Amino acid sequence: MSDKQRAHALQWSAGQAELVAAADAGQLRYGQDGVLREHPQPGQAGRTVADGRLVPLLRAGFLTRDGERVAVTADGRAAVRLWRRWRPAPVERDRSEERQTPLRPLLGGEEAARRATAAAEDERRRAAERDDLYSALERLHAWEARDDRLWEVWARVQGITYRLGRRRPRGWVPTAEEIAKHFIAQELVDELRADAESPQERPEVPHTPALRSRELPPLPAAPDAAEQLDLFAP
Template structure:
């Protein structure tokens, strides 16, 4: 760096200066761009968007030089990967891990020498029977043929029960992994499953491990996504003014899968915990949501058909108006196209029809419109796009664990 060039004050200036020093161009349609990586509204780092293959090859060739040049002020890491080919794919960033791969060298193909290769004797007519030669499949046919389906064990056997159990475990594992709960969301559902969540007289949600305890205050905003996903129900068992929080049958099944298969909790902040959740796969809420989506699709298809039919009627009406206006303009000697509206109920005389040579089809249309004018068809109203209205699930009946709490309190 020359003495007249000031030191870079930002990471973007430092890496851009290093890459331009290698002969690369910066900007849209050039070799590279420098931008930032944002997560949850915060900038986590700066990286280089490599736009051309030439730039990727130059960066991979001078990777160590780029890191040495930026090590004093704003250090950057240069990663080089090949993905099974001989062309390098370079990435530059001031965060994350540094990866350096070596190009894969293809193994030399070994071909037998001419003197070592044994000659293949030609088959004679006595070696291969005609029927065998016709029915024996070729290697190309064997490669193109689909793989045979595995044979299932007979129903009712031990192997069949084991196979069905393995399939069910695999499905339950997928259902548990698809929940996407955080640790606090799983703990909230566990509290609701023990009948410990309820609202006090002031409308504050509290967790009471035992009946009669004052309880701990819980953020009510965390309930909304769990209720909309069908895991939790808020109801009033004893009339207005006393609200309780309990799990639905989907929530109880999902909590069982969570405790049995123990998927990795998703790290979420308070804002992310208020985002919508995916319902339980194969649960009651998912079935209701699919039914509501199917009904909404049928309603929209019916509205679309009605709209297309109305548009076709409107086009036919506009064609009638064009025929009437052209005939009226021809008879009146009008050449401009301003307005394009003929008087209502207008019908040319016989002399005008013969003088201006109006076609019989045009005359028939004019007579029909003069007797009974066709009104302008109106387009139907379209329902605006709205979220699906899925009915909330009721609370599941009390379990043995919930009844045991009341037994201990007595």
């Protein structure tokens, strides 16, 4: 993918581009009163910024909180330079939309790469849990089929025709007379004897709650840059 395509894929509003540029220039800081302000000129009070506008930029890996400062990440700095170089048309968004509309990470950037890695790891974990579940279900179905076979032998000997509420006694094995009278197959007798010697407990099926995607920690701040970018300069 070309740099021009990466720039257009940012889908920033003009205000969002200005916020990232201000962060890259070290101009976004929280005051002692907890209010975020942009300080274009050192020593001045600065302009108040609604920090809710930062949320999509933080989540997409362009900005990060570094103490009292809001700083760009390496992705944010690269994105600012792509924006300046290719000047894509800003997306029209009001302040509410700037807070609520998710942004995609920089294509080919660090955030996109680690999201892909995390997604692949989550899929591996889901696949392992599925395999464990399917194996447990196979063991359970085999146990139930065996239990049905052995119950039917006991029920035939006892003259029972329905199962509701009736369980085969633990350790029960037919006598030689019962084996002959009811024509019980030798393999069933062997299973009953084996079960009497070493009863098989009903396998448990693991409870697997829905796997939530892992939350990634914020990216680190990029090293300080000496230059300040004017994104919309001629």
